[in-house]
Amino acid sequence: MVTMAFPWTRLGLRGARCFLGSSRATGGVSPLGDRLLGFGVGHPAKGRRGRFVTTIPPDVGGSEVDVASAGNLSMLQGNEVDNVHKNEVEEEDYEAEEELGLVKTQLLPSSASSFRSYVGHSETLQKLIQLGVDLWRVERKIPAANILLRLSLEKDVQPRLVLLQSFGVPEDRLGRVLTRNPYLLNPNLLEEKLQARVDFLLSRHFTRETVGRMIGAAPFLLSLSVQRLDNRLAFYQNELGLTPRQTRELTSRLPSLITASLAEVEEIMKTMMANLGFRRAELRALVMKVPRILLANRGRLIRTFDLLHNIIGIPHHLLAEHPQVFRTKLQRIRVRDAFLKSRGLANYDPAHPPSVSLERFAALPDEAFCQEIVGATVQEFLAFQKTI
C-alpha cells in the first residue's frame, strides 16, 4: 500500500476552497497527524450543502477494509478495479492517479457532507443513534458535525450523559436534547460551566425536576452563560411586571422563552400593547394563560386580532380572558364563525346568554364543535365550508 506522504497536495487539487476550509477548522495541525481529510460529496437532500472537515474517528484507527461492515460497496468495487489496474500501470502514473483520487488508500471517504459515510465504522455515532440522536439533523450544523466525529465514547460522551442525567434530564429526552444542541457534547464546554448554570437555576428556586424538564424542552438553555440566564429571567420579570414566582411558572411552562430571541419577544409585547391596545395587566394575564403568544409570528398575530376584534367584534377583555383564540388558525376562526352566524349562534359575550365560549370555539375539534355548540353534523359543516 502506498503511503500517503503528504495529503495537502490532494486537497490542493480538489480546489482552493477545500484547502481553506480544512486549515480553518483545525488550526493547521490536526491532533491525529497527517490524516487530514477534505470536502463535499453530494448529498441527495437539497438545502444547505455543508462540508465538514473530519479526522478519522479515534475508535476506527487504521483498520483494513472490512467486507462485512456493509455499505461501502462502491469502495470495494473501487479496490477491485484498482487491483486490476495496478498491474498495468507504471509507478509515475500510479502516483498521478493517486493525486487525482482514483486510488482509494483510505478506509473512509476523504470528504463528506453526511454522516452516512462514517456511521458504519464509528461506535460513538452508533451509540448516539441508539440514544436517539438524529444525525441527519446534526449534520446540517457543520461545527457540531465536526465535534461529533472527534468524540470518544468513553472519554467524552458517557461522562457528559451522566452529567445531563444528574441535572434531571429524563432519559428518554437525552436523544432529543443532543439532537437540538449537540454542542453539549463539546469537550471544550467544561462540566464546571454546565454545573454552574444548573446551580444558578436551582438557586433561583427552580426545582431539580423542573430544571431537568426545562433542559429537555429547550436544550439551548445550558449553552447560555449564567449572566445571560439571569438577564433573560429578569427581562420577563420586568417587562411583564411579574412576581418571582410567576416568572418561575412562566419560564418553566415554556422554557423556550429563555432561549428565544428577546428582541422578537419585545416586539410582540410592544405590538400587543401599542398596536392591539391591550393594557399591561391584560397582557400579563394573557401571557400567563398562553405563554406561547410571546413567540407568535407578529404578522399572523395582527391578522388574527383584526379578524377577531374588528370583523367579528370580540372586545379586548374577552380576548384577554380566552387567549387560546390567538393560537388558532385564521381559517378555523373564520369558518367556524361563519357557520355559527349562518345558524344565528355567533354570540361570544357571556353577559348575554346563550353564548359560545371562546375557549371551546377555538380548542374543540370539529366533531365536538359541531355536536356540542352548533348541533349539526360534521358533514353539514364541511358542506357549508364549500359555500364560503
Added chain:
Amino acid sequence: MAAHSNRGPDTCSLRLTHSSVPSFINHPRVHGPLYRHIKIGVGHRLDTMSSGVLVMAVGNGNKLLPEFQKARFTRTYTLHGRLGFATKDFSDSGQVIEKVTYDHVTRERLERVIAMVHSSHQKALLTYSGIGLSSQAAYEMAAQGFLRPTQSSPTLLTALRCVHFRPPDFTLEVHCVNETCPALRRIIHEIGLELRSAASCLLVRRTFEQPFGLDDALLPAQWGLTAILNSIQRGQPAVTRFFARLLSSPQPTSEDICSHSSTGHQNRL
C-alpha cells in the same frame, strides 16, 4: 457480497451473488426523512381573497398542467356582490371610494345589465377566437357555444346569469375563460356602474374547473395523505376523459395517459 470463482482450464470466472447486511446507513436517524420535496403544482391560481376549487398536480402530474391551460376550457365562478359602495380594488375589504343609493335597482334592471355585459363579451369572444364574423362556421360555433379565444385575451365571460337577488346583495354565476380574480371583481364593479349605482365584490368563488367540481374538492381539514391519494384515484377516470376529449378534436394520438391530479378547496382568508 459473496464471490464464487470457478477455475476452468482457460478462464477464471467469477460468479457474484449479493446479500443484504443491516447497516447503519439505512437507519432512519442517519438518512432522515425519505421525502423532502414533493412537487405540487396548481392549475389556475386563485388569489388570497377568493375561494373555491383548485386543481392541483403532484409529481408527474405536473406535466399535465400545461395541457389543462392550453385547452382553454371555461371555469365556473359564483360572484357575490353588494350594492351601495364602490372600492378601490373592487372588493369589500378595499378602500371605499363611493357610496351610492340602490333603491332604484330591481331584478329586471339587473338582468338587463347582465344581458348587455354578456353580449359585449360575446363580441369580444368572436374577435379573440380569430374566426371571421360573417362566416357560417362562426355562426355555428357561436350557436353551439364552442367559441374560445385562440390567443391570450382579457377575461372573457361565455355565460352569465343572476342566481340570487336580494338588495343590497346579489349573486351571479359566470362561466369564463382566461380569467383572473381581480378582473371578475371589476366586472361586478362595472355592473354597479351600469346600474347607476355602485357595487363591490364580496366573494369570488370557483365552483368548477375542468374536470373537477366542488364535490371532488378536499377542504383543508381533509388534507391528509390517504385523502389525497383517494382523491387522485377517484379523479383518474375524469382526467382520462378530459384528455380523450382534448385529443379527439384535431389529431387523435394513442398516448398512455397516467394522471396524478387532485383537487383542493381554498377558503378565502
